[in-house]
Amino acid sequence: MERIQSAIAKARAERARRASDVDGAPAVSATNADAWTTLTEVVPDPDHLRRNRIVTPDGGEAAIPFDLLRTRLLRAMIGHGWRRVAIVSPDAGSGKTTLCANLAYSLARQTDTRTVIAEMDMRRPALGAMLGVGSNVQFAEVLKGDGALTDHLLRHGTNLCLALNHAPVSNPSELLQGPNAPRVLDRMEKLLEPDIMLFDMPPLLRSDDTLAFLDKVDCALLIAEAEVTTRQQIDLCEQELARHSTVLGIVLNKLRHPAPAHGYGS
Ligand SMILES: Nc1ncnc2c1ncn2[C@@H]1O[C@H](COP(=O)(O)OP(=O)(O)OP(=O)(O)O)[C@@H](O)[C@H]1O
Ligand SMILES: [Mg+2]
Numbered sequence: 001m002e003r004i005q006s007a008i009a010k011a012r013a014e015r016a017r018r019a020s021d022v023d024g025a026p027a028v029s030a031t032n033a034d035a036w037t038t039l040t041e042v043v044p045d046p047d048h049l050r051r052n053r054i055v056t057p058d059g060g061e062a063a064i065p066f067d068l069l070r071t072r073l074l075r076a077m078i079g080h081g082w083r084r085v086a087i088v089s090p091d092a093g094s095g096k097t098t099l100c101a102n103l104a105y106s107l108a109r110q111t112d113t114r115t116v117i118a119e120m121d122m123r124r125p126a127l128g129a130m131l132g133v134g135s136n137v138q139f140a141e142v143l144k145g146d147g148a149l150t151d152h153l154l155r156h157g158t159n160l161c162l163a164l165n166h167a168p169v170s171n172p173s174e175l176l177q178g179p180n181a182p183r184v185l186d187r188m189e190k191l192l193e194p195d196i197m198l199f200d201m202p203p204l205l206r207s208d209d210t211l212a213f214l215d216k217v218d219c220a221l222l223i224a225e226a227e228v229t230t231r232q233q234i235d236l237c238e239q240e241l242a243r244h245s246t247v248l249g250i251v252l253n254k255l256r257h258p259a260p261a262h263g264y265g266s
Helices: 002-023 033-038 046-051 061-080 096-108 127-131 139-144 172-177 180-192 209-216 231-244
Strands: 084-088 115-119 153-156 160-163 196-200 219-225 247-253
Touching: 002 061, 033 180, 061 096, 061 196, 061 219, 061 247, 084 096, 084 209, 096 115, 096 127, 096 160, 096 196, 115 127, 127 160, 139 172, 139 180, 160 180, 172 180, 172 209, 180 196, 180 209, 209 231, 219 231, 231 247
Parallel strands: 084 196, 084 219, 115 160, 115 196, 219 247
Antiparallel strands: 153 160
16 A cells, blocks of 8 residues: 555656646646635435445445455556546446446545546436436536536545536537547646546447547556456457557456455455
């Protein structure tokens, strides 16, 4: 854990150094705490989270697989100097949104790590409902250029920012590849200085929405559903992803008989 924290500190220092090289002026503060405090705070109901399989906010045995994934992901991303990761799957229902939320809360337990989780499934937004928050925000408005960024971002605690939509939009693909999307993401990065940004994507093989967005992320984590996702679907997705981004890894989700944790939990 200490090694990850020192790697995060080093990555921040390196980013600050690069920013000051580019601007010719001192970089912004390492902690843009003021920006975070202006975001509306939400406190999801723990029972609601548990009912929706969000098991990481308090740690414990159920959180272990997500904590392992968190650490591997962070290590790989910091190693490459990356911040943005898309969570993708070939088809619907493989558990992307659930995994993304669990990862976000697992990351949020590391109080020195700043995390953004953003819903990019604009056709069937589900993250807000899964968390039981966000009925009054529509991040898509910011992507359209019609809403102020900080009006549509929420925060949980001091280090987890949520970009959610309460309703679907009619032109998701155009929005995701429109000129505003990269600007909005850059502004979010500058304002919040996150260590990692998780993007919950729609199924890759159902529309061109995910493809339209991939050039804005550093890498992708591919989620396969045990006994459902086929080898051909994985191959096809890997090829598509490799054309536009880097596949960081594949997670086999919804295993009916996962390996036991051997009592190392809690
Ligand atoms: N590891 C898991 N084990 C069992 N069920 C799971 C697991 N992860 C998610 N689920 C369940 O699978 C269903 C689909 O999950 P989720 O909405 O996260 O998938 P998704 O990939 O985001 O779907 P979509 O492609 O429609 O956005 C939900 O009912 C969720 O509770
Ligand atoms: Mg989803």
